[in-house]
């Protein structure tokens with residue numbers, strides 16, 4: 650999936666999901682950018698990008714502040730967090746935390762040393 654497809658899908662889902670659940674926080678416009686790496690709803694498609702869906706809200710908030718102030722070092726996320734206001738960070742954290750997490754099904758027969 651290329652970036653364009655991904656962003657369009659993210660926008661479509663945002664609109665379709667608007668009526669779905671009144672109690673969920675609204676999707677922040679800034680979350681569209683995050684979708685390129687973290688997936689449309691916070692479940693990323695590549696292992697190098699962490700899933701954000703269902704993560705604790707305070708953890709996401711803390712992580713974004715840490716990237717922004719340089720306490721946590723990652724060039725990609727530093728660039729992403731640089732332009733976020735405290736309000737943006739609150740909205741993004743609330744929204745990603747409210748998304749359905751990826752289902753992880755462990756393979757009980759896999760050798761303990763196996764890595765994906």
Ligand code: HEC
Nearest residue numbers: 679682683685686697698699709712713723725726729741
């Ligand atoms: C270009 C790809 C890319 C984009 C776009 C991006 N991220 Fe990330 N994000 C990453 C990578 C890579 C990491 C892992 C960095 C590390 O090891 O600390 C990460 C890590 C994170 C983490 C920490 C997750 C954890 O489990 O500790 C949060 C929170 C996060 N991103 C939020 C966001 C938000 C919110 C946006 C949109 C404003 C965003 N990211 C946009 C690539 C991206």
